[in-house]
Amino acid sequence: MKKPRHLFELFFEFFKIGAVTFGGGLAMMPIMRREVVETKGWATDEDIMKILVISESTPGVFAVNAATFIGYKIAGFLGALVATLGVIIPSLITISIISFFFIQFKELTFVSYAFYGIQAAVAILIFKAAFKLSKKIHFNLFVSMIFIVSMILALLTSINVLYLLLAGAILGILYGVIIQLKEAKKA
Amino acid sequence: MILELLRLAWIFFKIGLFTFGGGYAMIPLMESEIVGRNLIDINTLYDFIGVAESTPGPIAINMATFIGNEAMIQYGILPRILGSVVMTTAVALPSFIIILLIASLGSKFLDSKWVKHAFVGLKPTVIGLIISVSVALMLRLVFPLLSLKNSVYDVTIFNYKNLIILGVLILINRIYKKISPILFIFIAALLGIVMYGLF
Numbered sequence: 254m255k256k257p258r259h260l261f262e263l264f265f266e267f268f269k270i271g272a273v274t275f276g277g278g279l280a281m282m283p284i285m286r287r288e289v290v291e292t293k294g295w296a297t298d299e300d301i302m303k304i305l306v307i308s309e310s311t312p313g314v315f316a317v318n319a320a321t322f323i324g325y326k327i328a329g330f331l332g333a334l335v336a337t338l339g340v341i342i343p344s345l346i347t348i349s350i351i352s353f354f355f356i357q358f359k360e361l362t363f364v365s366y367a368f369y370g371i372q373a374a375v376a377i378l379i380f381k382a383a384f385k386l387s388k389k390i391h392f393n394l395f396v397s398m399i400f401i402v403s404m405i406l407a408l409l410t411s412i413n414v415l416y417l418l419l420a421g422a423i424l425g426i427l428y429g430v431i432i433q434l435k436e437a438k439k440a
Numbered sequence: 441m442i443l444e445l446l447r448l449a450w451i452f453f454k455i456g457l458f459t460f461g462g463g464y465a466m467i468p469l470m471e472s473e474i475v476g477r478n479l480i481d482i483n484t485l486y487d488f489i490g491v492a493e494s495t496p497g498p499i500a501i502n503m504a505t506f507i508g509n510e511a512m513i514q515y516g517i518l519p520r521i522l523g524s525v526v527m528t529t530a531v532a533l534p535s536f537i538i539i540l541l542i543a544s545l546g547s548k549f550l551d552s553k554w555v556k557h558a559f560v561g562l563k564p565t566v567i568g569l570i571i572s573v574s575v576a577l578m579l580r581l582v583f584p585l586l587s588l589k590n591s592v593y594d595v596t597i598f599n600y601k602n603l604i605i606l607g608v609l610i611l612i613n614r615i616y617k618k619i620s621p622i623l624f625i626f627i628a629a630l631l632g633i634v635m636y637g638l639f
Contacts, residue, residue: 271496271497271498272496272497273496274496274497274498275493275494275495275496275620275621275622281498303547304539307539307542307547307550310550310555310556310559311535311538311539311542311550312456312457312458312459312460312534312535312538313456313457313459313534313535313538313539314456314459314463314498314500314501314531314532314535315463315498316497316498316500316501317498317501317532317535317536317539318535318538318539321535321536321539321540321543322539322542322543325539325540325543325544326543330540333536333539333540333543334536337532337536340498341497341501341528341532343496343497344495344496344497344498344501344502344505344528345501345505345524345525345528347495347496347497347502348492348495348497348501348502348505348506348509348524349505349509349520349521349524351491351495351506352505352506352509352510352520352524353509353520355488355491355506356484356510359484359487363633363637365636366632366633366635366636366637367629367630367632367633368483368487368490368629368632369581369601369602369605369632369635369636370605370609370627370628370629370630370631370632370633370635371487371490371625371628371629371632372483372486372487372490372577372581373578373581373602373605373606373609373628373631373632374490374609374624374625374627374628374629375486375489375490375493375577375625376486376574376577376578376581376606377574377606377609377610377613377624378464378493378621378624378625379464379467379489379570379573379574379577380571380574380575381613382464382570383464383567383570383571383574386563386566386567386570387567389563390563390564390567392564395560396560396563396564397564399561399564399565399568400564400565400567400568401568402568403564403565403566403567403568403569403572404568404569404571404572404575405568405572407468407568407569407572407573408572408575408576408588408589409588409589410589411472411476411589411590413472414458414468414469414471414472414473414569415454415458415469415472417565417569418458418562418565418566418569420565421561421562421564421565421566422558422559422561422562422565423558423561424561425557425558425559425560425561425562426554426557426558426561428557428560428561429553429554429556429557429560430557433553
């Protein structure tokens with residue numbers, strides 16, 4: 254496997270990836286694969302697969318997960334740091350500039366009209382994202398119950414979302430233990 | 441001031457730590473943690489999600505940068521970029537630390553049955569949360585006074601323009617399933633201008 258000549262080269266590569274990716278981390282993966290695996294030869298397809306699998310079962314911002322993992326594979330801790338900074342800094346620059354004008358910009362009449370439409374689009378995009386995620390899990394009775402209860406509680410009460418996540422994790426562990434005990438009894 | 445900055449950074453650290461399944465999973469968390477503390481209002485949050493979708497970069501990072509900037513206005517701290525840098529760092533830090541540990545120590549702990557069991561419960565919880573956010577947003581667009589969370593069931597104001605916009609967008613989405621989010625948001629913006637500007 255090749256190595257970047259300099260950490261700056263690594264930074265610049267991930268900066269490019271961060272600057273051209275629209276719509277979140279998963280959209281970034283094909284571009285990252287093309288640049289880092291095909292063009293530069295710094296990592297392998299296996300590395301890309303690994304980070305996809307790891308991200309399935311770890312929390313966090315997907316793009317940062319990918320940059321940290323691939324950066325570490327390429328050049329250790331500094332590589333991870335430089336790649337992560339690279340992928341973040343384009344956002345930081347773009348959004349900072351937009352933020353300075355955003356509130357005033359929104360007060361223009363026709364822009365405020367536009368944002369009624371944009372909010373509706375955002376609602377649909379969020380729904381689509383949830384639907385996509387739901388295709389990746391297997392809905393048995395337990396999983397469906399958790400899904401429905403979490404949705405209803407979040408919709409109808411102002412309960413802290415973190416408690417719901419915590420409850421979900423604990424129930425998952427309890428359920429896993431019960432299933433295991435049942436199987437142990439059968440055997 | 442520094443204390444407020446750190447407190448907000450801690451919120452973003454938590455948001456980064458409890459985000460599963462892409463940037464959208466953090467929206468319910470942002471709504472309860474950021475809007476709940478009156479740092480920005482709920483309309484600004486969803487307006488900016490539209491912007492974050494149509495600008496480059498991960499949504500989570502874009503949102504942290506924006507809210508960091510807005511919060512500095514609230515706190516009266518002048519270099520607003522400071523808030524953006526701190527919040528963006530805070531939201532990225534959990535990912536960075538966890539992946540660094542996995543990359544250096546191996547991913548054995550992920551094979552632990554406890555982690556797997558926890559995720560069996562976590563994933564449907566997250567999906568339920570994301571759907572609730574979407575449904576609440578649609579309801580609020582059509583019935584602006586309705587607030588299920590606060591037990592306000594006022595449906596006397598009915599925004600038919602938003603209902604039409606939603607209907608058209610759902611239709612577009614059914615027909616062009618692979619439409620890019622940016623184009624989708626652009627069409628939605630035009631629809632908004634047409635519905636509110638012309639009628």
